[in-house]
Amino acid sequence: MSHMSVVLNLKSHISELFAQALGVVAPEQDATILIERPKQVAHGDYSCNLAMQLAKPLRKSPRDIARALIDALPPSAVIEKVEIAGAGFINLFITKSAKQQIVHAVLHAGAGYGHIHQGQGRSVQVEFVSANPTGPLHVGHGRGAAVGDCLCNVLHAAGWKVTREFYYNDAGAQIENLMRSVQLRCKGITPDDPSWPEGGYRGDYINDVARAYMACETVEADDQHTTGRGDAEDTESIRHFAVAYLRREQDLDLRAFNVEFDVFSLESALYSEGKVEEVVSRLVASGHTYEQEGALWLRTTDFGDDKDRVMRKKDGGYTYFVPDVAYHLDKWRRGFVRVINEQGADHHSTITRVRAGLQALDVGIPAGWPDYVLHQMVTVLKNGEEVKISKRAGSYVTLRDLIDEVGCDATRYFLAARHPDSQLVFDIDLAKSKSNDNPVYYIQYAHARISTVLELWGGERLALLAADVSLLESPYEAELLQQLIDYPQVIESAAQDLAPHLIAFYLKELAAVFHSYYNASRFLVDDEAIKHARLALIAAAAQVMRNGLALLGIGAPEKM
RNA sequence: GUGCCCAUAGCUCAACCGGAUAGAGCACCAGCCUUCUAAGCUGGGGGUUACAGGUUCGAUUCCUGUUGGGCACACCA
Numbered sequence: 274m275s276h277m278s279v280v281l282n283l284k285s286h287i288s289e290l291f292a293q294a295l296g297v298v299a300p301e302q303d304a305t306i307l308i309e310r311p312k313q314v315a316h317g318d319y320s321c322n323l324a325m326q327l328a329k330p331l332r333k334s335p336r337d338i339a340r341a342l343i344d345a346l347p348p349s350a351v352i353e354k355v356e357i358a359g360a361g362f363i364n365l366f367i368t369k370s371a372k373q374q375i376v377h378a379v380l381h382a383g384a385g386y387g388h389i390h391q392g393q394g395r396s397v398q399v400e401f402v403s404a405n406p407t408g409p410l411h412v413g414h415g416r417g418a419a420v421g422d423c424l425c426n427v428l429h430a431a432g433w434k435v436t437r438e439f440y441y442n443d444a445g446a447q448i449e450n451l452m453r454s455v456q457l458r459c460k461g462i463t464p465d466d467p468s469w470p471e472g473g474y475r476g477d478y479i480n481d482v483a484r485a486y487m488a489c490e491t492v493e494a495d496d497q498h499t500t501g502r503g504d505a506e507d508t509e510s511i512r513h514f515a516v517a518y519l520r521r522e523q524d525l526d527l528r529a530f531n532v533e534f535d536v537f538s539l540e541s542a543l544y545s546e547g548k549v550e551e552v553v554s555r556l557v558a559s560g561h562t563y564e565q566e567g568a569l570w571l572r573t574t575d576f577g578d579d580k581d582r583v584m585r586k587k588d589g590g591y592t593y594f595v596p597d598v599a600y601h602l603d604k605w606r607r608g609f610v611r612v613i614n615e616q617g618a619d620h621h622s623t624i625t626r627v628r629a630g631l632q633a634l635d636v637g638i639p640a641g642w643p644d645y646v647l648h649q650m651v652t653v654l655k656n657g658e659e660v661k662i663s664k665r666a667g668s669y670v671t672l673r674d675l676i677d678e679v680g681c682d683a684t685r686y687f688l689a690a691r692h693p694d695s696q697l698v699f700d701i702d703l704a705k706s707k708s709n710d711n712p713v714y715y716i717q718y719a720h721a722r723i724s725t726v727l728e729l730w731g732g733e734r735l736a737l738l739a740a741d742v743s744l745l746e747s748p749y750e751a752e753l754l755q756q757l758i759d760y761p762q763v764i765e766s767a768a769q770d771l772a773p774h775l776i777a778f779y780l781k782e783l784a785a786v787f788h789s790y791y792n793a794s795r796f797l798v799d800d801e802a803i804k805h806a807r808l809a810l811i812a813a814a815a816q817v818m819r820n821g822l823a824l825l826g827i828g829a830p831e832k833m
Numbered sequence: 834g835u836g837c838c839c840a841u842a843g844c845u846c847a848a849c850c851g852g853a854u855a856g857a858g859c860a861c862c863a864g865c866c867u868u869c870u871a872a873g874c875u876g877g878g879g880g881u882u883a884c885a886g887g888u889u890c891g892a893u894u895c896c897u898g899u900u901g902g903g904c905a906c907a908c909c910a
Contacts, residue, residue, distance in 0.1 A: 284849095307849090310849070312855085322851090325891090328890080329890090405910070442910065445910065446910070447909075447910055472909085567908090579906085580906095582908095585908085592910090618903085618905085619904055619905065621837055621838085621905065622837085623910090624837095647837085647904095694838055698845075710872095714872050718870080718872050721870075722869080722870060759849095762849070788873055788874065789874065791869085792865090795868075
């Protein structure tokens with residue numbers, strides 16, 4: 274292995290060294306090798322707890338095992354020294370020169386720095402947003418879009434072949450409801466009228482749809498063109514038009530949010546292509562269904578559900594989870610051994626049902642398939658008070674409202690920067706503020722500062738590839754080097770845990786380390802060798818900032 | 834009532850699938866611009882990780898229970 278490629282991922286290099294040592298010391302043990310970055314510098318650059326793990330099975334003292342492991346460790350040019358500490362930690366110190374080499378490794382790898390091979394080119398399909406085409410996207414969809422898209426970027430960087438998919442529930446009761454609401458608006462009836470149905474959609478946008486339909490406008494949504502008939506009695510035509518109109522609106526919202534999908538799947542297509550019927554007959558054939566009180570039930574309790582679920586209602590229609598099962602069978606047949614569904618936690622009850630339906634099909638789908646990432650609710654704050662409505666949608670805050678008010682970058686950052694499991698408070702005033710309170714600007718500012726310095730220098734970037742990085746010796750420089758070294762591990766963790774917020778936290782740290790360095794040092798100094806070394810370092814830092822910001826889908830401005 | 838998620842500094846949040854003295858930012862206090870962007874930096878105080886047990890060399894992390902908050906409990910999606 275070349276020196277350069279070792280430097281590109283020090284942690285996995287060390288992990289391999291310990292794997293070999295383990296093979297010598299205790300070949301019959303299959304302990305997991307965990308390499309950590311100690312919090313204290315005195316504990317070295319990396320530490321391994323393998324000896325303590327082995328103490329019990331081997332019935333020896335951890336420190337004796339640690340000694341044996343160290344003796345069996347293959348030689349490596351990047352290791353300065355190895356120590357045993359505490360209860361049996363093995364602490365490794367990396368040579369200064371190996372750390373300095375990260376600068377060249379990053380500059381050579383460019384946009385590819387941080388990419389790892391965890392996925393080994395395997396396919397993963399990520400379904401996210403999947404809003405019903407019954408209105409504009411709301412903040413919750415925005416969180417799904419930000420988390421899902423960032424997750425896709427992370428998985429791609431981790432070596433997965435990613436397909437982004439959006440599923441439109443364009444069939445079923447809510448579409449009927451939409452059609453009815455638009456129809457009433459076509460007839461001039463407003464939501465404050467006593468005759469307005471209980472569950473009717475009340476937002477202003479319904480009136481926009483009705484007006485466009487009556488004006489015989491043409492809507493181009495994705496793959497279809499639909500022209501309004503202007504006939505308030507033609508329910509079929511209103512239905513088509515309304516769905517197309519709102520799909521277009523959602524598409525525009527997503528485009529404004531910088532999110533693109535590879536595949537759009539339609540619930541209506543599952544019906545028209547006979548996939549829903551097929552799933553029903555397969556489930557009946559499986560023996561897990563029964564008829565009761567005029568309905569067809571699936572015995573989901575066979576697969577861990579707390580009660581059985583109706584598949585076909587008395588009125589002959591299917592409940593929503595039947596097409597869901599058909600949809601996921603379709604995903605499986607398309608060859609996606611790994612599927613991740615990003616959804617709001619308010620839909621978590623569907624998980625058991627979908628998985629149960631897939632198990633009942635008995636077609637070889639693993640019990641825990643597919644994976645889910647559920648994000649908790651978002652509340653929006655402005656002037657210290659919760660905002661609950663938007664003018665256009667009425668009952669909820671739209672994604673468009675946020676993008677228009679605080680911008681795409683800040684919206685994406687704040688919606689992706691929290692652990693999906695935690696509830697999120699979106700503070701509009703904070704997201705808007707152009708100050709150090711705002712992490713988005715803090716990070717982007719760091720990048721802009723570097724760009725300015727490099728521009729003032731005005732030299733050939735290629736010259737930096739020849740910089741003598743051994744001149745990078747200050748504590749500030751050491752810290753920045755370490756930060757760059759850590760980047761691939763952040764991607765690994767984020768991909769492993771499906772936790773894109775780790776990227777946001779890493780970037781904040783990277784920016785902080787850089788700002789400190791910037792404040793304490795000068796770059797455009799007289800000594801050419803030192804100048805080149807420092808410029809190479811901050812150019813590498815800027816590269817990593819660009820790479821990380823790209824994962825979040827956020828711009829890296831040259832000037833601010 | 835049942836299931837899922839959450840609880841860490843005054844506030845907003847981290848903590849590398851059990852590790853060594855639990856970390857940042859904001860706010861508060863005290864400093865730093867004739868110098869490459871002060872949208873920045875330096876220093877300081879601030880904690881029984883909600884509570885009670887358990888598992889072990891070692892727990893914010895895993896298990897049980899309690900309290901508090903969110904979500905879901907349809908022949909709606």
